[in-house]
Amino acid sequence: MPYQRLPxxxxxxxxxxxxxxxxxxxxxxxxxxxxxxxxxxxxxxxxRTPILEPAELFTRSIGEATDIVSKxxxxxxDRGGRLNALKPEGTAPVVxxxxxxxxxxxxxxxxxxxxxxxxxxxxxxxxxYRQHQQMGVEAFGSxxxxxxxxxxxxxxxxxxxxxxxxxxxxxxSLGTPAERAEFRQALRDYVKPHLAAMSEEARMxxxxxxxxxxxxxxxxxxxxxxxxxxxxDYLGAESRNLFEALQQMLGxxxxxxxxxxxxxxxxxxxxxxxxxxxxxxxxxQDALGGGGRxxxxxxxxxxxxxxxxxxxxxxxxxLLALESLGIRGPEADEKPVAFVVLAGSxxxxxxxxxxxLMKLRRAGxxxxxDYQGKNMRRQMKRADDLGAQYLLILGEDExxxxxxxxxxxxxxxxxxxxxxxxxxxxxxxxxRE
RNA sequence: GCGACUGUAGCUCAGUUGGUUAGAGUGCCAGGUUGUGGCCCUGGAGGUCGUCGGUUCAAGUCCGAUCAGUCGCCCCA
Numbered sequence: 001m002p003y004q005r006l007p008x009x010x011x012x013x014x015x016x017x018x019x020x021x022x023x024x025x026x027x028x029x030x031x032x033x034x035x036x037x038x039x040x041x042x043x044x045x046x047x048r049t050p051i052l053e054p055a056e057l058f059t060r061s062i063g064e065a066t067d068i069v070s071k072x073x074x075x076x077x078d079r080g081g082r083l084n085a086l087k088p089e090g091t092a093p094v095v096x097x098x099x100x101x102x103x104x105x106x107x108x109x110x111x112x113x114x115x116x117x118x119x120x121x122x123x124x125x126x127x128x129y130r131q132h133q134q135m136g137v138e139a140f141g142s143x144x145x146x147x148x149x150x151x152x153x154x155x156x157x158x159x160x161x162x163x164x165x166x167x168x169x170x171x172x173s174l175g176t177p178a179e180r181a182e183f184r185q186a187l188r189d190y191v192k193p194h195l196a197a198m199s200e201e202a203r204m205x206x207x208x209x210x211x212x213x214x215x216x217x218x219x220x221x222x223x224x225x226x227x228x229x230x231x232x233d234y235l236g237a238e239s240r241n242l243f244e245a246l247q248q249m250l251g252x253x254x255x256x257x258x259x260x261x262x263x264x265x266x267x268x269x270x271x272x273x274x275x276x277x278x279x280x281x282x283x284x285q286d287a288l289g290g291g292g293r294x295x296x297x298x299x300x301x302x303x304x305x306x307x308x309x310x311x312x313x314x315x316x317x318x319l320l321a322l323e324s325l326g327i328r329g330p331e332a333d334e335k336p337v338a339f340v341v342l343a344g345s346x347x348x349x350x351x352x353x354x355x356x357l358m359k360l361r362r363a364g365x366x367x368x369x370d371y372q373g374k375n376m377r378r379q380m381k382r383a384d385d386l387g388a389q390y391l392l393i394l395g396e397d398e399x400x401x402x403x404x405x406x407x408x409x410x411x412x413x414x415x416x417x418x419x420x421x422x423x424x425x426x427x428x429x430x431x432r433e
Numbered sequence: 434g435c436g437a438c439u440g441u442a443g444c445u446c447a448g449u450u451g452g453u454u455a456g457a458g459u460g461c462c463a464g465g466u467u468g469u470g471g472c473c474c475u476g477g478a479g480g481u482c483g484u485c486g487g488u489u490c491a492a493g494u495c496c497g498a499u500c501a502g503u504c505g506c507c508c509c510a
Contacts (some may be wrong), residue, residue, distance in 0.1 A: 004501075018444065028450060067508055071434085087510090103475080123434080125504055201507080212508095266509060276509095286509060314510030342468055343468045373467090380470035391501075414469080 008124030009131055014334070020321035028250045030330035031315060032115055034161060035135040039113035042154045044137050047112040049093040051119075055085040061092040061301055063268030065208055072120040074130075086119035089267070090312055091294065092301070094138045099303040109141040115315075126283035127317045136291070138310035140298070145242050148273045148293060149249035150307060155277060155289055155311050156255050162318060163327050164279060167288060170260040171250075171275045173243040175235045177296065183234035184210050194224045214262040230261040242272055265290065269297040273309065281324025282317055289313035316385075338426060339383035340369040343376055343395030352399050356392065356419065383409070390426060 005011065016024035036046070055075055062069050074086035085095050094112060097103075103110055115135045122128060137154060152169065159167045174180055187210050196202055202221045205212045214225060235243065250257050257275075265274050274292035277281055284287075291311025298306035322329040338360055340353050353369055360367040368386065370379045383391055393405035393414075406425060407414040417425045 072508080120509080123506090125506095128509070134510060136510095154471085221481070284505060285509070289510065312510060317510055341469085345467065358446095375467040377466065377470050379467090384471045391469085395471075397468085405469085409471090412469095 005427040006130070008129050022316070022323045023214060024330045024331075026334050027319060027329060028315065029332035031162070031318060032135065033332060034330050035115065035158060035313070036113075038154065038161065039137060042111075042137075042150065043141075044111045044113040044154075047094055047097060047114050049087075049090075049097045049114070049116070049345050051086055051117060052084050053087050053093050053096065055083045057092050057096055057301070058085055058088060061095070061267075061269055061297060062089065066266055066268060068120060068266060072122055074119045074121055080357065087116075088120050089118055090114055090116050090136050091267075091269075091297070091310055094310075095298055095301050095303070095308075097373070098140065099298070099301065100109070104140070104298065104306050107141070109139070111137065111139045112312065113137045117339045125285070127285035127314070127320050129316060134312035135315055136310055136312035138308060140306055140308040141231050143242075143295065143307045145245040145273075146249055148246050149253060149255075151291065151309055151311060152250065152275055152300075153253055153255060155313060158313065159277065159279075159288065159318075162322065162329055164288075164318070164321055166280060168278045169250075169255065169257040169275060170263050170278065171246070171257050171273065172260050173232065173235060173265040173272050174264070174270050174292070175231065175239040175276055176271060179234050179236055179239060180211075180231070183229065183231050183397060186234065187213070190228050192226070193405055198224055211264045232259075232261060246273060261352060265292060269294045271295045272393050273285060275311070277313075279317070279321045281321055285317060287314070288317050288321060335387035335389070336366045336368045336383075337388070338365055338367040338390035338392055339379075339386065340367065341376060341379045341383065341391050341393045342369070343393055343398075345373060346396070349394060349396065349399060353394055356394065356404070356422070359423065360426070363427075365423070365426055390429070391402070392422065394413050 002384060005256065006426075010020075010023060012025050012028055014025055016027075016254055021027070039046075055073065058073065064070065068088050073088055076084055078084055094114065098110065098112075103309065117133055121130060123347050124130065133418050137151060139151060152171075156167070156169060161432075175183075179242050188206065191198070191202075191206060191210070191213065195206060198221050199216070199218045199409065201218065202213050202216060207390075211231075213221070214228075216222065216225075232243075247257070257258075260276075261276055263276055265276070270292040272293040272295065274290075276290035277288045278286045279288040280286065289311055291309065293307070293309035295307040298304065298308060319329070340357055342349055342353055357367050357369055367394075368388070370382055374382065380391065389409055391407040393407065398404050402419050403416050404419055404422060405414055406417045406422070408429070
């Protein structure tokens with residue numbers, strides 16, 4: 001094989017390999033369609049940003065010390081000497097685009113959604129790839145916890161309508177940067193005497209990102225952290241009120257959640273609300289999606305004071321979750337409605353078929369035929385494999401009489417229809433939903 | 434970046450303690466059968482056994498290296 005795809009990437013195909021049914025374009029499109037429809041229902045409008053951004057956009061917004069920035073970005077210098085990055089996440093580019101196009105000049109609320117590719121140079125495994133797709137939303141211009149609840153509700157509704165039965169919503173509040181800094185110090189003070197007995201990993205995090213110490217699986221670390229202060233103890237009255245208001249909203253919406261004080265997330269820009277939705281059947285990767293509030297991000301990027309929040313849902317992980325549950329999920333229809341079968345091989349018949357097909361297609365009916373001169377039996381087999389609903393059989397006799405035989409593939413009923421009335425006949429027949 | 438496991442037709446896989454020309458199912462192509470199929474029957478194409486090297490009279494099988502994949506650590510979607 002002369003070429004192969006780069007490591008930890010994948011191809012999505014019209015017919016997915018049996019081992020990986022999730023690599024099917026019909027399934028991808030079905031999921032994307034559901035997301036678009038849902039975003040519209042919630043009042044979000046689409047935004048598309050380039051895959052390439054100046055690298056600095058991410059180092060500034062996500063944070064220099066985070067793993068994503070320090071070791072996972074796809075970087076290259078272009079011919080103009082600029083340092084570019086393939087975007088590792090979707091939020092910063094949206095913020096950049098909004099600033100650059102003047103959306104923040106008006107005081108309006110902006111509710112945006114996107115479906116886009118992110119790139120991270122990581123070692124792959126189940127549910128983790130170097131290019132992955134996120135379906136996400138961003139909402140700017142309000143600190144009302146009702147908006148937090150709406151964003152979370154949108155994500156949860158997506159999982160429900162997809163048909164994923166068991167997801168768990170984890171929420172936490174990171175408070176303001178000042179509150180977080182105070183907590184960080186308190187946590188350090190608490191941990192310091194025990195540090196020698198803790199894992200190497202915890203000792204590393206102690207220096208670089210102490211909050212991440214909480215998010216450990218190591219038994220001895222968990223024991224040490226048992227009596228540690230939690231971030232919630234360090235929230236001021238205002239932050240506390242926001243978090244409680246959110247919980248009430250979620251309760252009023254009937255959305256169950258658990259408060260997870262270890263939920264910290266990997267971006268520095270989060271404030272107040274953070275959340276993650278966990279599923280099952282994903283191997284070591286259990287997060288289907290996550291997000292949070294970032295009230296300081298726009299300013300950090302050089303824009304006005306503009307609160308915001310959003311989430312990203314991993315398309316691959318949702319597809320994988322459905323697969324492990326044995327659920328097909330929504331699938332875009334790629335099957336033809338009609339398949340023209342030629343009984344005979346004269347040039348006249350061939351031309352009549354070409355014209356008939358074009359007429360169907362102009363009328364908006366998905367239609368196809370064989371071009372390999374197969375006999376009638378194999379043409380029909382082909383129609384069958386493609387899942388066509390109707391056969392339009394055209395032979396010398398029909399051509400002479402100006403008719404076709406129209407055969408319903410499921411009922412096997414066949415009737416004669418004038419060529420001029422094929423469209424009407426198909427339109428009046430029951431069609432696939 | 435670290436670790437474990439796995440590489441044999443397009444796909445899913447067999448292949449015995451190392452032994453002659455590497456198999457099956459499925460898919461593909463053709464014929465039976467270009468005027469009514471979704472079956473069935475017959476035939477065919479398709480493999481440098483991931484790659485390179487080593488051990489041996491003999492390697493798909495054993496050893497080493499390498500490449501790739503998968504899963505896990507880490508991180509997150």
